[in-house]
Amino acid sequence: MNLGEALRVALRGLRxxxxxxxxxxxxxxxxxxxxxxxxxLGNGVQTSVNEKIQPLANLITVVPSVxxxxxxxxxxxxxxxxxxxxxxKTLSRDIAAVIPAxxxxxxxxxxxxxxRANVVGTTEQWLEVNNQDMSAGAFFDEAQVRSTARVVVxxxxxxxxxxxxxxxxxxxxxxxxxRQTFRVIGVMQSVGEPGDGVVAMPLPTVRRYIFGGGDKxxxxxxxxxxxxxxxAAENDVIRILSERHRIKDSANRDFEVQSLRxxxxxFNQILRILTLFTAAVAAISLVVGAIGVLxxxxxxxxxxxxxxxxxxxxxxxxxxxxxxxxxxxLLLAGLGGLIGVLVGVGLSVLGANVAPSFGPTFATxxxxxxxxxxxxSFAISLAIGLVAGGYPANRAAxxxxxxxxxxx
Amino acid sequence: xxxxxxxxxxxxxxxxxxxxxxxxxxAIRLIGGIGGWGASMIQIEDVTKVYRMGKVEVRALESVxxxxxxxxxxxxMGPSGSGKTxxxxxxxxxxxxxxxxxxxxxxxxxxxSDNRLAKIRSRKxxxxxxxxxxxxxxxxxxxxxxxxxxxxxxxRRHAARVALEQVGLGDRLKHMPNELSGGQQQRVAIAxxxxxxxxxxxxxxxxxxxxxxxxxxxxxxxxxxNDAGRTVVIITHEEEVARFAKRIVRMRDxxxxxxxxxxxxxxxxx
Numbered sequence: 001m002n003l004g005e006a007l008r009v010a011l012r013g014l015r016x017x018x019x020x021x022x023x024x025x026x027x028x029x030x031x032x033x034x035x036x037x038x039x040x041l042g043n044g045v046q047t048s049v050n051e052k053i054q055p056l057a058n059l060i061t062v063v064p065s066v067x068x069x070x071x072x073x074x075x076x077x078x079x080x081x082x083x084x085x086x087x088x089k090t091l092s093r094d095i096a097a098v099i100p101a102x103x104x105x106x107x108x109x110x111x112x113x114x115x116r117a118n119v120v121g122t123t124e125q126w127l128e129v130n131n132q133d134m135s136a137g138a139f140f141d142e143a144q145v146r147s148t149a150r151v152v153v154x155x156x157x158x159x160x161x162x163x164x165x166x167x168x169x170x171x172x173x174x175x176x177x178x179r180q181t182f183r184v185i186g187v188m189q190s191v192g193e194p195g196d197g198v199v200a201m202p203l204p205t206v207r208r209y210i211f212g213g214g215d216k217x218x219x220x221x222x223x224x225x226x227x228x229x230x231x232a233a234e235n236d237v238i239r240i241l242s243e244r245h246r247i248k249d250s251a252n253r254d255f256e257v258q259s260l261r262x263x264x265x266x267f268n269q270i271l272r273i274l275t276l277f278t279a280a281v282a283a284i285s286l287v288v289g290a291i292g293v294l295x296x297x298x299x300x301x302x303x304x305x306x307x308x309x310x311x312x313x314x315x316x317x318x319x320x321x322x323x324x325x326x327x328x329x330l331l332l333a334g335l336g337g338l339i340g341v342l343v344g345v346g347l348s349v350l351g352a353n354v355a356p357s358f359g360p361t362f363a364t365x366x367x368x369x370x371x372x373x374x375x376x377s378f379a380i381s382l383a384i385g386l387v388a389g390g391y392p393a394n395r396a397a398x399x400x401x402x403x404x405x406x407x408x
Numbered sequence: 409x410x411x412x413x414x415x416x417x418x419x420x421x422x423x424x425x426x427x428x429x430x431x432x433x434x435a436i437r438l439i440g441g442i443g444g445w446g447a448s449m450i451q452i453e454d455v456t457k458v459y460r461m462g463k464v465e466v467r468a469l470e471s472v473x474x475x476x477x478x479x480x481x482x483x484x485m486g487p488s489g490s491g492k493t494x495x496x497x498x499x500x501x502x503x504x505x506x507x508x509x510x511x512x513x514x515x516x517x518x519x520x521s522d523n524r525l526a527k528i529r530s531r532k533x534x535x536x537x538x539x540x541x542x543x544x545x546x547x548x549x550x551x552x553x554x555x556x557x558x559x560x561x562x563x564r565r566h567a568a569r570v571a572l573e574q575v576g577l578g579d580r581l582k583h584m585p586n587e588l589s590g591g592q593q594q595r596v597a598i599a600x601x602x603x604x605x606x607x608x609x610x611x612x613x614x615x616x617x618x619x620x621x622x623x624x625x626x627x628x629x630x631x632x633x634n635d636a637g638r639t640v641v642i643i644t645h646e647e648e649v650a651r652f653a654k655r656i657v658r659m660r661d662x663x664x665x666x667x668x669x670x671x672x673x674x675x676x677x678x
Contacts, residue, residue, distance in 0.1 A: 012546070312526060
């Protein structure tokens, strides 16, 4: 029996029972579509989160360890000399920039209101390295850092609280911290809590007027030359600081090194497992769909017992009958799989277009279809056709012609 | 029905053809066919068929011997339960005997596997059934093409059209079985039975579901086919149908009780 004839017979069979075929396919359609949609959702979250974090992925944060190691040497603070050592290109090629920061909580007084802000003293590179933008005014520059200028840049929440909705309204206004007056020269764009509750000013300014502390700093942001150089840069930081602090045993380290990169990898790994898990749950509906195909193929074989008898009488071999029913179930499941792919991809694309209009939180969940999920779920639906059709087809092929012909 | 195929009048080499394309299966026939005019087409020797229905043993055929020559027109008669359907199943290679030997066209087919029997049916036997047994929702011409599909013939359309024209249905090619009268359906079935140029045409109560006029039509076609040299075996319980054959084999209780040739074939009055 050639393929064209087999396909025609199978199509005729499916057309003869349109509703039944459609309902059977529905099981496969729902299964395939939900697998594709769920994988697309997981992938969408992963993509959008990675996109947001990617610019920060080459950052390494260094902070001093809290507390003594019992029996060890007293911990050394991070100081300006440590920053200078890390910036030394002869010691590390993978470190692009080092931004020192010293920070703490402080009460910030505006004209009428008081805000408990996180005051950060740092250098002019801080804004760019943190991937933030200004909504009004400008960040302080190198000259202002060198001259210990009494200027501040407000986070959007601070500006909003002290001087109202319009960020420009805060420009030029005074704020008082620790009984000292500073001039607002800029307001940063919102990045969400807790970044919006920040008041930034030049590092020397903070040391002189607010926290004191000499050459101590309590945070360094180390920028690796690129995201791939993060592990090498991380090693360099540990090596250089361990040497300077005379630490031989890693257990005695008096600083901590963290990179967003390694956190991102952990996040991605967890999300991938979650996505696979939800897809596996969706795949259960494919199993139900497979049982539907099996069921309907058994009915089809029983219904057409007489036809099988006729075909055998006029010369159909077992193989020809087997092929005929296998192709029918392959067509049923394959067509269901194809429609399922279209529905799944269609819903994903629709979701990706509609989700951002509900706001930035929903935009994070905009689905993005992955090709492997499409190929795999379609392949599974074909496999379902083969497996669920195999038993009924074999039963049809084994029918004895005289008994099949007698069947009413 | 004068335009029924007029081939097979050549004494030696049954495969000489004139009306249907000479394709694969027939080429095999050229080698496999041994007989010429009048050689044994069907040779049944001491065939017994026992069915087991639960614990009961039914002896449907009891040591039957029957020889039918090439070109014969035989009617097998008998009441229901006489074993004539069992005999037809065995002659038609739909079933195998419990014991005994059956040679069809020189080939021993009594111990063949399912698949070998299917191939024999495809090449050597054309079936006509009481209930027509056309495949539903399939046009007349596609029904006629089916045996060629299973025989692996690629170009079928023309042969099927010719076969349908020969049974007078050239204008009903695209009709579905349920759009045809009983007589027309049975003619489609005959066209289908003939498309593979079988050595044996086996008709099981071919007029059982037809009115008198349609029956006469069908018998005329079968007669003309036999005149053209085709071996025809009819199973029937109607005397009028049987009288139309050249030889009547009567069965009872699984045995052949009489076997007589008829000098003059009765003409059917339409």
